[in-house]
Amino acid sequence: MAQKMKAAIFVEKGRIVLDEKPVPEIGPTDALVRITTTTICGTDVHILKGEYPVEKRLTIGHEPVGIIEKLGSGVEGFAEGQRVIAGAITPSGWSNACLCGCGAQDGAGTRHGWKAIGGWKFGNTIDGCQAEYVRVPDAMANLAVIPEGVSDEQVLMCPDIMSTGFSGAETAGVRIGDTVAVFAQGPIGLCATAGARLMGATTIIAVDAVPARMAMAKRMGADHVIDFKADNPVDAIMRLTDGRGVDVAIEALGTQGTFESGLRALRPGGTLSSLGVYSTDLKIPLDAFGAGLADKQIRSTLCPGGKERMRRMMQVVASGRVDLGGLVTHRFKLDQIEQAYDLFGHQRDGVLKVAITP
């Protein structure tokens, strides 16, 4: 009889509850990881609210930090007992999408090898990691060993928000001397700010209206912070840039307002790097797009995953280049995860990110 474990499962719209499920079984290329720390993502709140559909009784969560409990028969190069993380996105490594360097759109199992958002499996198409144990598929491509001397909480942001936020700067190709605006300073936007700084942007303009986020934006590397409730952010950016606009705008919320402001804030030839999860059609205003003649680009990115990506993210942490420690504002036991969802889902008490420990 299968061993039992606790897991946060989606029951129906409005209800994610802690329940018992069997400890996952693993196949030859999988690993079983015992979770030591995980977190809740804004996307999980979308799932909770029924805005992003998943199967009933699925275990939620896609940010695993833990210890290898068991390795599939075909997995080499790892050992039980190692401290590891896996990315929120777990590319197979072998689909056509992966072989094109686009593991987030991993179409393993499709005829042609591409599937939109197919790399996001944990807590989406397979059981996730808000649980005592999680099965990591394609373990050799996805397990990343935590460097010595680095704590769980230090790497807790690597699987998703750090990888996502940084990719906002990377996809845009931020260069030394660039001027970058980042719209919204939630956890993803704060990481985008840190990523732009890490790549050499010399003027970083963060936009938000929550004082705690605005203060954190400065710590993450913003040179200027605009309170969009006090000032029109596009006007403010144009004043700061002497009417030039920014080389790169990063959208980190997922609304028409931030998308459109980003496009308007760009200089001709600039790039809007979109990270948000949208819930409505988007409008590109004719003038903000120069009628199609302004050489503007709009690029969207889903969180890059895989063990090499995770290794790089952990190197950023281990080298001290970026310290995301301050993002964890609240801590809960797995037993209290429903409270954690309540707090995080309602954005109470200045919460940025929570840590969950089974």
Place this chain on the structure above:
Amino acid sequence: MAQKMKAAIFVEKGRIVLDEKPVPEIGPTDALVRITTTTICGTDVHILKGEYPVEKRLTIGHEPVGIIEKLGSGVEGFAEGQRVIAGAITPSGWSNACLCGCGAQDGAGTRHGWKAIGGWKFGNTIDGCQAEYVRVPDAMANLAVIPEGVSDEQVLMCPDIMSTGFSGAETAGVRIGDTVAVFAQGPIGLCATAGARLMGATTIIAVDAVPARMAMAKRMGADHVIDFKADNPVDAIMRLTDGRGVDVAIEALGTQGTFESGLRALRPGGTLSSLGVYSTDLKIPLDAFGAGLADKQIRSTLCPGGKERMRRMMQVVASGRVDLGGLVTHRFKLDQIEQAYDLFGHQRDGVLKVAITP
């Protein structure tokens, strides 16, 4: 007293007429070119209809083929009597935008060096080339000598539609083995088809409904041509690609329909390369954009200019790689340019492009 010449000038909405103007005077870094052949562009028809505003009495036209009549005192490296072209876009070479490789957004004269669509000067912000003579600004950056043995008509498409159409493939980064769809097969779309072929795409799907354009699309390199009146083009593309979608979609018309179809036809991670001049806001449907999670990109490009670009375009012609000769369907004297506008503006008699000779 200044010598007089004939020129097609914008009088008011609905009226471009042939009139007399002084032969342009030139400054130290300019050249005066005697036009031997030019053409009318779709954009000129927008101007005629009052949809794109220009100053009254401006000479229209941005596709000059001619002979150097006179060089400014500071111009070196060229000689009077040389056969030359200049691009539709004439970058200064020295603005910040130009020094970033983005001459189409040339901000020569602005404080910070960027100006949306600032590289397009002929027939937009300075007198154009539907005239006996044209002044070419920043001549050393813009005059490109026509290779021996190549006729005016052979290079007539280089200044605008060839450079623009090819850039649709270039900006998208078409790679060997790519599948590319090109939406609309007017002159720009046909050049985009040729450009995708030239860069190594192995499956090129052209979309149009005009039989002559569909036939020309095949000659330009399309492997499949979809008649959008007979078939839903996105459905047809999905059938042709086994449900995968295309790596690159090129929009070459400037409408919501082609823009949206391009976005829908993309595989995850694909690039929509936009060439059209739009006249309305655009909508990005939520599903076509994977809610922002499908790694899709939208890139717009304005025609690249400058003498090096023109040199490359003429090399394509001179090497026989692409033969755009078939695009010139009608020929007129400059004296008949009002008739030419009438024919081209109403797209009568299967016109693709006209040649105008003073």
Place this chain on the structure above:
Amino acid sequence: MAQKMKAAIFVEKGRIVLDEKPVPEIGPTDALVRITTTTICGTDVHILKGEYPVEKRLTIGHEPVGIIEKLGSGVEGFAEGQRVIAGAITPSGWSNACLCGCGAQDGAGTRHGWKAIGGWKFGNTIDGCQAEYVRVPDAMANLAVIPEGVSDEQVLMCPDIMSTGFSGAETAGVRIGDTVAVFAQGPIGLCATAGARLMGATTIIAVDAVPARMAMAKRMGADHVIDFKADNPVDAIMRLTDGRGVDVAIEALGTQGTFESGLRALRPGGTLSSLGVYSTDLKIPLDAFGAGLADKQIRSTLCPGGKERMRRMMQVVASGRVDLGGLVTHRFKLDQIEQAYDLFGHQRDGVLKVAITP
């Protein structure tokens, strides 16, 4: 008792012989492919001559065309009986190198995930395909189904020389309108010529001295062919380019002479793309390198592999863009492979490539 098969094995320096070996056994992620056609590569001749060391009794050969005989228990997405190829390089998909898009340096099994030339396994570190059967490792990343209507011989060049030759142009970033010189027109160089053409180079200068190869260079897309026995190739290139030099030089032989000539033929800022396998140290002459100040680049590439790469190569064939049929000049049964080595190794009878059929 294991079934037996015929295989060409390396016995000692100077001796590759046909012998009996057991049909390979396969693990859960492998496939067994019955070879229907294969070929001999210049690298195999290096092995024969003892210039490149491999283990004794290793089966040689890295260009498999065949039929899936058996799939490992963990392999999905393929079916026995399918006609397939695999690349000469077989990336695991899951090493750090692979996840960086550099499968040719696949370090599967190393601590850090990188190994020089580690992606080349067939006939190098594991048994190859000059045999009746071959085991394909990491089958899901490496099996590529042959399109309907395409023959074995048509795709026989895809696994190695086509992928390698094209990569010479791809790694150099050949652009529309480039001038490219290709040094040596053996099978790899001919494919480099074809690749430069496929990517939009408008002046392609091929260098060789063997009349049959020079003629074939023209068929593959060269605009000019220089006989290096009749003319100094660098001088000839400078004459052809009016003293400018080429944007890209591709080295396709592996000697100091071709390497150095390539570097000398470049314009400032140009790229030397190196494909050859060298057997001596190389010298960079101070003047050819502009003392380090000429913005020149030297890039080496090992044949890209994996199923997506093979799919693209076969698309080039299936679309008719490039026809490499003419490269197969001689055909042998597997039983005659020692004769084939003799002919190919001594480059007799105008041989370009041989086809071997078990």
Place this chain on the structure above:
Amino acid sequence: MAQKMKAAIFVEKGRIVLDEKPVPEIGPTDALVRITTTTICGTDVHILKGEYPVEKRLTIGHEPVGIIEKLGSGVEGFAEGQRVIAGAITPSGWSNACLCGCGAQDGAGTRHGWKAIGGWKFGNTIDGCQAEYVRVPDAMANLAVIPEGVSDEQVLMCPDIMSTGFSGAETAGVRIGDTVAVFAQGPIGLCATAGARLMGATTIIAVDAVPARMAMAKRMGADHVIDFKADNPVDAIMRLTDGRGVDVAIEALGTQGTFESGLRALRPGGTLSSLGVYSTDLKIPLDAFGAGLADKQIRSTLCPGGKERMRRMMQVVASGRVDLGGLVTHRFKLDQIEQAYDLFGHQRDGVLKVAITP
């Protein structure tokens, strides 16, 4: 009669002396800049020693900081009295090389528009800036206004060593999480270290043997500093990287030893970014190059120039991202420049860079 000024001129091998020359006259596209601060570069010492040939009586120096004294009749967008710098390299903006984004190889005046090292004019092909005044050619492309509140010494490294050093990281395409080794920590190498840090490298290994330079390397961002006199640097790098090697090696000296060590220190698929000025042929050892099969790249870069580049460099300074103030170890009046050459040429007293003020 022309006004006179003091200038450091090359007389003959071994002699650069301060003498009188006429204040330069300017043409319509030039500017006259009154020098307020300049410096001596290692290249100037090569000139002094007769290792790099220049015309006799040429004014030396290519790092101008000063005030606009006079503008040519055709120069717009600037005003007399503005504090400006110009790059060591002064691209015309209009040559083919410039229009390809390769202004350092500016071939303004050649038939085809390319000239090796042609962008380096000051103190090489035209009079330089170790003088009271300098003529800046193509002023609109090259004058860059110093931001308010930034001192001469703060921007003194921008024209050459900062632009050069940073380009070592930029040309190599340093990415977030990269491991980078920088060979030699003179002024250029220190800037390369700072540039790698600025672009997101997380492990930076600097190599030198001079204690003051090793200490400065730490301040510029190195995580590890190897004393090559105490340890074989390649061995040390392999130990630090667990046998993997570095993603990027930057050569910043110009010797066979540093070049070869850089190549050996690379992981497969890595990039050697070469900044040094060599004075001998270079050897690529067969094994360090993986016989041409290791996907290694060697890229050389000459200091990027032009006003947009200078603007970006000054932004780095103004934003406080990098502080190069510590590099100026000694200060001299222009009258004392012969002493300054003596000190700097012999690398006495721990000199890193000198500041010269007329």
